[in-house]
Amino acid sequence: MKKINPHKTNFIRKVEEISGQNIGLCYQCGTCSGSCPNFAEADILPRQLMRRAQLGMKEDVLQSKIAWVCASCLSCTANCPRGIDIAKVMEAVRLLSLRENIDYVNPRELSQETIAKLPQIAMISSFRKHTA
Amino acid sequence: MKLSYLPGCTLKTKAQDLDLSTVAAMGALGVELEELPRWNCCGTVFSFADDDLMHQIAPVRNLVRAQEQGGEQLVTVCSFCFNTLKRANLLVKENSDKLDTLNTFMDEEEDYKGNVNVVHLLEVLRDEVGWEQIAGKVQNPLKDLKVAAYYGCTLHRPIEAAIEPPNKPEALNDLIKAIGATPVDFPDMTTCCGSYQAVANPEIVINRTREILTSARESGAEMIAVSCPLCECNLKENQKELGELRMPVIYFTQLLALALGVDSHLHQCEQNPADARPLLESKGLIDACSATYI
Numbered sequence A: 001m002k003k004i005n006p007h008k009t010n011f012i013r014k015v016e017e018i019s020g021q022n023i024g025l026c027y028q029c030g031t032c033s034g035s036c037p038n039f040a041e042a043d044i045l046p047r048q049l050m051r052r053a054q055l056g057m058k059e060d061v062l063q064s065k066i067a068w069v070c071a072s073c074l075s076c077t078a079n080c081p082r083g084i085d086i087a088k089v090m091e092a093v094r095l096l097s098l099r100e101n102i103d104y105v106n107p108r109e110l111s112q113e114t115i116a117k118l119p120q121i122a123m124i125s126s127f128r129k130h131t132a
Numbered sequence B: 001m002k003l004s005y006l007p008g009c010t011l012k013t014k015a016q017d018l019d020l021s022t023v024a025a026m027g028a029l030g031v032e033l034e035e036l037p038r039w040n041c042c043g044t045v046f047s048f049a050d051d052d053l054m055h056q057i058a059p060v061r062n063l064v065r066a067q068e069q070g071g072e073q074l075v076t077v078c079s080f081c082f083n084t085l086k087r088a089n090l091l092v093k094e095n096s097d098k099l100d101t102l103n104t105f106m107d108e109e110e111d112y113k114g115n116v117n118v119v120h121l122l123e124v125l126r127d128e129v130g131w132e133q134i135a136g137k138v139q140n141p142l143k144d145l146k147v148a149a150y151y152g153c154t155l156h157r158p159i160e161a162a163i164e165p166p167n168k169p170e171a172l173n174d175l176i177k178a179i180g181a182t183p184v185d186f187p188d189m190t191t192c193c194g195s196y197q198a199v200a201n202p203e204i205v206i207n208r209t210r211e212i213l214t215s216a217r218e219s220g221a222e223m224i225a226v227s228c229p230l231c232e233c234n235l236k237e238n239q240k241e242l243g244e245l246r247m248p249v250i251y252f253t254q255l256l257a258l259a260l261g262v263d264s265h266l267h268q269c270e271q272n273p274a275d276a277r278p279l280l281e282s283k284g285l286i287d288a289c290s291a292t293y294i
């Protein structure tokens, strides 16, 4: 059994500080999951990430894929009935890894074909979202 | 009318057709876009982190450039630049402490006073020129052309940076109508194309492209018009992976330029499954060219 801390742990405080969101507001309706175009590529849904974050389940949150397949499209944010900017929570989750220098993308490993094909806005935003 | 204009990095390299068709079309409408003399990359994405002021420097520096030029409005057509600049502008307008910090940090610049408005080209066409005026200047009406307006994410989200009420996207539809074509509503007008996941998770973008093209086709569209160079690339390039699911993709400014009888810079399009030229040719809207579907 995982230990669940009912109080705000440092992890919860950090997520809230970086995202500027009160994650306790989430009442688990699942609208964010239903709005997300990329949920099928992840292991847990946006709603499930919110729940795990509320409970301070740091390892589960940091190891889940959802924040990494998130494309910052803001559909979740636009539809959350509790007014939570979930895209900002996703950013906070990414940053908690990136700020430990754990990158998701290695620019050196990109193929010549990818570099030739994609516009600058693709590369720079990927590096901004996926590297420290 | 003269307006300050920031093309952005992608429009000077991979999306020159977007930049050149924009300037040509606006010229024909009597709007001179005055490129900022010394702009820099806006950073492409707005920083979502509350504790990260550093990444607001790049967009705000561009706002200082616009202020120096004396412009009240800064026009962009790249959807990414638009969203990033507009959100950074709103952030510093609403948080004077953050603006003070940035101004102090950029002490070699004049202080940004927060008086510039960031606008997307579609807003200029709607609010400064007007659909009727545009319709009146059309030389080459794009008759019998069914065009799906694909807005993507950044023109309508978040709500405070949207070009119009996000639940009712219509600016691009109105433009398509004004130039004589038929706008086609489809369910995925503002869904995401997968965006920068093109780099790390290209399969996401392939799946998104399949869904968007399928819904556009099932709604009767013959072509998709876009404003964002990343949407354009994602929707175009991935058609190579999608077999028979093909649909020409074009910048809305190229359609506008074509209708106004100025250079639409279609010759800069690479030949690929999403090349718009064969369709435009079959409708008699452009002269025969060598482009073919490959």
Ligand code: SF4
Residues within 6 Å of the ligand: A025, A026, A027, A028, A029, A030, A031, A032, A033, A046, A047, A050, A079, A080, A081, A082, A083, A084, A086
């Ligand atoms: S939409 Fe908002 S309230 Fe509903 S589950 Fe998602 S974060 Fe929670």
Ligand code: SF4
Residues within 6 Å of the ligand: A032, A035, A036, A037, A038, A039, A046, A069, A070, A071, A072, A073, A074, A075, A076, A077, A086, A087, A090
């Ligand atoms: S911002 Fe991210 S999590 Fe939210 S709907 Fe879009 S892809 Fe999904």
